[in-house]
Amino acid sequence: MMKAQTIEEKQYLVRFNADTKSHLHVLDDNICLTKCPDKICTIFCPAAVYKWEDIRMHVGYEGCHECGSCRIGCPHENIRWEYPRGGYGIVFRLG
Amino acid sequence: MPEKFDCIVVGAGPAGTACAYELAKAGVNVLLLERGEYPGAKNVMGGVLYRKMMEDIIPEFYKEAPLERPIVEQRFMMMDKESAVTFSYKGLEWGREPYNNFTVLRAKFDQWFAEKAVEQGALLVCETVAVECIVENGRVVGVRTDRPDGDIYADVVVLADGVNSLLAKQLGFHREWRPDEVALATMEILKLDKSIIEDRFNLEPNQGCTIEIFGDATKGIVGTGFLYTNKDTLSIGVGTLLSGLIKHKIKPYELLEYVKNHPMIRPYIQGSEPVEYLAHLIPEGGYHSIPKVAGNGVLVVGDAAQLVNAIHREGSNMAMTSGRLAAETIIMAKEQNDFSESMLDQYRMKLMESFIGQDLKKYKDATHHFERFPQYFEQYIPMMNRAASQMFTVDGLSKWEKQKKIWRDLGSTKQKFKLARDMMKAWKVMK
Missing domain, CATH: 1.10.287 (Helix Hairpins)
Structure with missing residues (x-):
């Protein structure tokens, strides 16, 4: 049996120095609610940062890999994406 | 920090550091900005570093750089559900000088490379985000950082800020990338005994093997899987166009698990211990997606300029060469004290004449x-x-x-x- 199968287990392998405020902002939850049946960011985000909670998008920015996929892949350009402040965010130790 | 530099390089990856190294070596006063805790903290690559383009910058770097293994065998698997047709080339000439390529772990390698630039006289400042270019009278004159009183000025700014390339986008050098211009890659570093790695991949100590996996690794979506040998770890990953993940509604980490558990792959990694999980975008728009790379007081290098040959998994080499060509151009511009677009555009011409422009053109529609x-x-x-x-x-x-x-x-x-x-x-x- 392989180890670290789930995304939660994978994320435990990563070092994060999370800032106190988010660098990711869903501009309008209403667009997710009414115009985006797939909520595709909840699928393609490699860190499962985005979770839909009934009427709003929960953004777990603390686990973000800062790849930029959500900014490019959101079909409604509904995500404002910045880099975390200098020194904060993901810290890759190896690869 | 002095207020003005000859040059500011944004991003201490292979492109930015190569540029800063060459500039510092020529006596140019250069500031190298990095947003991570250290160079490499934000950087990801499958792991193949090419000897030639690195040696164009630091001869015989392999005698001291933190490298994993020189690659002596490259395999290509055309994989189905329960089978694979495999092509391979193994040559011992790759295992000795001058070498062909090496696996590296970027957090270690990028730190080492940046230290070399510092030895040449570059000033490295980490934990600093360049949030925008300062533009005056139609020319870039510096960058605004996220530090208090963080405006820094320079004759020329080199944008080596990686695949997201936010600064070049702000300048209008390119629009936002489309989901079919970037590939999302996820990978894991797996710890495994040296001797087991050498047995499983048929290697002597200090020999390495790379495997590129096509077909079922990506469940038929355009992309590849890869499995590379490091000293006492393996790098395993899978990358597909972001548009493919969207179209097929696939979770990238589930695709990675699928590859890890594939019956053609699992025996290679059996018993290994995952020690890091990483995700990153790769610019794969190719030739048609290369943005404007030179403007008044500004140049764009590496991933930020979409310089990746996805067919041959080359990127770090293009990054380094583009950084070096940018430095050459800046040194010339400095001699003539002319940092206008028409002067700096020589960088674009050099780029297009080099293997970078030629290879990207060759595969422009692939x-x-x-x-x-x-x-x-x-x-x-x-x-x-x-x-x-x-x-x-x-x-x-x-x-x-x-x-x-x-x-x-x-x-x-x-x-x-x-x-x-x-x-x-x-x-x-x-x-």
């Missing part, structure tokens, strides 16, 4: 072709596997009979014509 026509990955790779199985299974049928069966497996006459046409088209976009 990725798009394989994305538009999914049958190569979805149908032809399984077909190739069935043909190999048929031909090499000894079951009493004559070889003529087997050839007939393979021929029938290609489908109706109409389907055979389509196959022939597709092969011609593939040749056209790759030749």
Whole structure:
């Protein structure tokens, strides 16, 4: 049996120095609610940062890999994406 | 921090550091900005670093750089559900000087490379985000950082800020990338004993192997899986166009698990311990997506300029060479004290004349072709596997009979014509 199968287990392998405020902002939850049946960011985000909670998008920015996929892949350009402040965010130790 | 530098380089990856190294070596007063805790903290790559382009900058770097293994074998697997057709080249000439390429772990390598630039006289400042370029009278004159009183000025700014390339986008050098211009790659570093790695991959100590995996690794979507040997770890990953993940509604980490558990792959990594999980975008728009790379007081290098040859998994080499060419141009511009676009545009010309421009031109339509026509990955790779199985299974049928069966497996006459046409088209976009 392989180890670290789930995304939660994978994320435990990563070092994060999370800032106190988010660098990711869903501009309008209403667009997710009414115009985006797939909520595709909840699928393609490699860190499962985005979770839909009934009427709003929960953004777990603390686990973000800062790849930029959500900014490019959101079909409604509904995500404002910045880099975390200098020194904060993901810290890759190896690869 | 002095208020003004000759040059500010944004991003201490292979492109930015190469540029800063060359500039500092020539006596140019250069500031190298990095947003991570250290160079490499934000950087990810499958792991292949090419010797030639690195040695153009630091001769015999391999005698002191933190490298994993020199690659002596490159395998290519055309994988189906329970089988694979594999091509490979193994050559011991790659295992000795001058070498061909090495696996590296970027957090270690990028720190080392940046230290070398510092030794040459570059000033490295980490934990600092360049949030925008300062533009005055139509020319870039510096960058605004996220530090208090963080405006810094320079004669020229080099944007080496990676695939997201936010600064060049702000300048209007390119629009936002489309989901079919970037590939999302996820990977894991797996700890495994040196001796087990060498046994499983048929290696001597200080030899390495790379495996590129096509077909079922990406469930038929355009992309590749990879498995590379490091000293006492393996790097395993899978990358597909972001548009493919969206279209097929696939979670990238589940695709990575699928590759890890694939019966053709699992035996290689059995018993290993995952020690890091990483995700990153790769610019794969190719030639057509190269943005404007030179403006008044500004140049764009590396991933930020989409300089990746996805077909040959080359990127770090293009990054380094583009950084070096940018530095050459800046040194010339400094001599003439002219940092205008018409002067700096020589960088673009150098870039296009080099292997970078030539190779990207050669494959300019390849990725798009394989994305538009999914049958190569979805149908032809399984077909190739069935043909190999048929031909090499000894079951009493004559070889003529087997050839007939393979021929029938290609489908109706109409389907055979389509196959022939597709092969011609593939040749056209790759030749």
